[in-house]
Amino acid sequence: MVCCSHCSDTNTKPDSQWTKISGTRYDTQRFFLLPIVLIPSSSNSLAILPAESKIFHGRAAELEAVVELFRQGSPRIAILGGGGMGKTSLAKAVLHDPEVSARYEHRFFVATDSASTRPELLQLVASHIGLRPTKDLDTQVVVRHLLQGPPCLLVLDNLETSWEPKNSRTEVEEFMSHMVEVPELALMITMRGAERPAKVHWTHPFLPPLKPLPISAARQTFIDIADSFHPSNEVEQLLRLTDYMPLAVNLIAHLVDYEGSSAVLARWENEKISLLSAGHDKRTNLEASIQISLSSSRLTSQPGAKDLLALLSILPDGLSDVELVQMKLPIQSIRASRSTLLSTCLAYIDEAKRLKVLGPVREHVQKSNPPS
Structure with missing residues (x-):
């Protein structure tokens, strides 16, 4: 389904707040001029919505929780969780929810896997919302474009690709902080792990990281x-x-x-x-999906995290906090390592308050990084 993008609608009527003066829009509340951005036809836009997952079970509560946030206004939502937990499927379900689609005729789904830096992310977003990517394109051009358009929903899928590297994280967070200055923009991201990017006032209540299916x-x-x-x-x-x-x-x-x-x-x-693991990408190859999390800079930069993960891979019942300390394991910064595994969703705390790792992750770690 093609998103009814405003990228082909150059005759959108301004609301009562706006006055159009010779090719510019004058914001009577903010008292400054916004030059109108020439927007290409929809044929030049990448704004095509992915189909929703036809097999989608066990996420009714999460879907309702997200839709409820949309009833409050234009939310900023982070769908978090480990690799292979169905974050993208949930985001697609939200995109096609009748309430959400009725409120936001203009919806954009941006798969950001290919963007590893802020400039790449900026160009990718611009091309989806109907702007021509150019060398001098900057964040303010994108923000102005969105300010001039109707209410819209922007989904940034797999944002960890550009947010994860330490050398681009601050810039990506700065880019997002400018994006959410647009009052009528609803922003939803999917990201591996349990951390939300900084510099964004995420809408409460937060959606917990996705868990395995019932x-x-x-x-x-x-x-x-x-x-x-x-x-x-x-x-x-x-x-x-x-x-x-x-x-x-x-x-x-x-x-x-x-x-x-x-x-x-x-x-x-x-x-x-x-x-x-016979497939060629993370959606058809379980080990490829797990390996992306194992390559996280959050994991590799924490001494001892991989050692603790390797140990947990041979302990199906996991470890309690008491055992973690009393065993006097030869693992550097063991409490910080525990925190890292939780923040990357490579480990979790079960109902008995034990630190555990899911079976598929244990199998892969035993194979690729067995405990020494």
């Missing part, structure tokens, strides 16, 4: 992909191997669809997580 939702996802005739005991065993991580459930269900549950279980005994 068992019933994982089972329904599996059935939608692989059908319901497979032996239930084998299906349950396969789902336990995924720890109900959405991406892992999706990948293992597709394998079962054409190989059968017994054959996939037999292959798992020999291949383990490699079985789910």
Whole structure:
């Protein structure tokens, strides 16, 4: 579906706050002139909305929580969580929610995987909202463009690509701080980890980082992909191997669809997580998705974090805080390392207050970085 972008509408009527004077708009409340930006036709815009996920279970509460934030005005929302947790799927569901789409006819979904710096992110956003990327393009041009347009929703998917590197983080946060100066702009980002970028007043209440699917939702996802005739005991065993991580459930269900549950279980005994890593990108290769998190500068810059992760990979029951201290582990800055694993969503605290790692992550770490 093509977003009804204002990029082809140069005749939008100003509201009562605006007066148009010879090619400029005069803001009678702010008392300064905003030059009108010449906007290319929609054929030059990249503003095409992705289809919503047709198989989408177990996120009704999260979806309702986000939609509720939209009822309060133009929110700034961060959808957080580990790799493969369905952040993008939730963002797409929000984009196509009837309430949200009715309020924001102009919606833009920007996959930012290819933007590793602020200038690249700026150019990418500009091209999606209908501006021609140029060498002299700056943040203020984008902000003016959005100020002059109707209310819109901007989704920045996988923002960690440009935010994660320390040498670009401050610039990316500064860019976002300018973007949210637009009153009628609703901003939603998806990002790996549990941290929200600074310099943005995120709308309360915050959405907690996404967790694995409820068992019933994982089972329904599996059935939608692989059908319901497979032996239930084998299906349950396969789902336990995924720890109900959405991406892992999706990948293992597709394998079962054409190989059968017994054959996939037999292959798992020999291949383990490699079985789910035949694809060429993070959406079809579970290890590729996990490795992105393992390459995070937050993880690599913290001495001891990978060592603690390696230890947790062989402890399915995890560690309590007391055990973490009393064991006197030869791990540098162990409390800071614990914090790093939590901030990157490579580990989590379970209901028993134990520090644990999901099964697929444990399998990959045992294979790629076993404890010494």
